[in-house]
Amino acid sequence: MAFDKAKFIEELKSMTVLELNDLVKAIEEEFGVSAAAPVAVAAAGGDAAAAAPSEVSVILTSPGAAKIAVVKVVKEITGLGLKEAKDLVDNVPSPIKEGIAPEEAEALQAKLEEAGAVVEVK
Structure with a gap:
């Protein structure tokens, strides 16, 4: 089964802020990483910025x-x-x-x- 990036992004767009926060925490725990650096890099890319609403x-x-x-x-x-x-x-x-x-x-x-x-x- 291939990863469907577009579907994943659409699912992120439909999540609440709390759901996104829980997802980030789960990813940090699972992979032993911090979201601080990836968020800064992702903000430079168009897709990641579109997934998180500013208001x-x-x-x-x-x-x-x-x-x-x-x-x-x-x-x-x-x-x-x-x-x-x-x-x-x-x-x-x-x-x-x-x-x-x-x-x-x-x-x-x-x-x-x-x-x-x-x-x-x-």
Whole structure:
């Protein structure tokens, strides 16, 4: 069975930031390497840069069981008032932050999930 590079790249494009992060960690562990140098080299190539988005959005898909805690975190993240944050949480799916760096989105996703929310990064 031959390796299909185009199919592999398409699969990478469909992965979330957290899934990509887990993949990188698994590759580092499996082969005993660090992604620091390959990422710098890959960024110079067109295909690798296209696989990783430069701006993403954090979408709240469900507040989970701890809705009040999620409202507080949404209020903190967005700077909205309590009523506006509650409206965002009540009307899922809701974009919490859009057009941000993948690293920031990953941190926000972790914070929201810690409060009990279900979040998607696109």
